[in-house]
Amino acid sequence: MIIGGGSGMGLALARTLLAEGMDVTIAGRSADRLAAARADLERDAQGRLGTVTADIGRAEDVAGLFDRVGQVEHVVVTAMDATGAYGRSADVTTATARAVIDTKLLGAWLVGRHAAGHVTGSITYTSGVNAYRPNGSNTIVAAANGALASLACGLAVELAPVRVNVISPGWVDTPIWDQLGMDRQAAFAQMSERLPARRIGTPDDIAQAFLSVMRNGFITATVLHVDGGHRLA
Template sequence: MTDALIIGGGSGMGLALARTLLAEHMDVTIVGRSADRLAAARAELETAAEGRVGTVRADIGREEDVAGLFDRVGPVEHVVVTAADVTGAYGPSTGVASSAARAVLDTKLLGAWLVGKHAAGRVTGSITYTSGINAYRPNGSNTIVAAANGALTSLASGLAVELAPVRVNVVSPGWVDTPVWDQIGMDKQAAFTDMAGRLPAGRIGTVDDIAQAFLSVLRNGFVTGTVLHVDGGHRLV
């Protein structure tokens, strides 16, 4: 049995989680669309891995890929989904192409649902999705991303009932320094400095902050149908 399957584990929060779980002597399989990125991530992880590392190339926006993924890995204890495609999805809705909006939904929402669909009967412990602060603090330039993230709460609630006793939850990060920011096309450092000054926590989040949040959800067998906010207090300001 695979201890943890991390979809989107080739970079950012997913890669940090893989490092964290491997340090816990868990066997981890990371999943992504880019073979090159997966190979680089595996090489990095294997240098200090306590558990075993596997990789599978798959696009969770494609049902045949998701079905094939679970056929290949077999039984798995925990599934975590951090995959996101937000290319071209930021800006006023009038300027966002419908193809970019569909790509967000294909990955963040429909892809998440496909994981739940094909994980049924294969996953023994939990499924955890990743949403984000824009579901609670939209700013006028991230509406479709906010919509997809917000919908994950309802999806997790439904699947928590449908797939019980498998637990289904959502981790909702605030602003975290990840490669996703490179897709947005903004002055990242200036934005981070401004946001850090506003947050009660006084800083931007790190991928390790989020990895520890995922780990707490995976470990607690009495948490299901829940959103864990890890946002430095962003919802308060």
């Protein structure tokens, strides 16, 4: 199950898992986005794709999601709405900051809270390089992302032997950038020059990282950085 799987890196993971013959459920808030994802994935899905409308920040939605899927081997969470969340702290509204915490941190905790008895293999959250290399315009997002590392450690103990990990991506070309109101191509070109990897990430780079931690039964309570070396740039 991929919460946030209607686009970006979650959608890339869904495509990879379906191509390998697995059953996949994707969840997100927008029925239209899920329908578009279903159309996109149709060729690989062959009846193995489920879609569920749910807001990870709402306790009843998360409970309903697990009731609906019953038993699930792996859960990956990529959900995030970045609208209004970037900018200096003085310019970010308190309501937006709360929404970031509700989605990224409390939503992640709700998934852990409802996982017992439903998840058999692993839970993987998605944080981001801004937790480790903040730039002065992403403080609340960085704080929520950083907290996911501690959440994963706590849940790895609490839910053992279910493994709980975090992937921390660097900059990746996904629809989330449409919410940031900036010249994406110029920013990507500048960042590519700075990064040791000399390029921006692709959704598939991150999908492959999710797969690695899902499949390696000895990785738990770990943050895997998949950022092209951004923490050093």
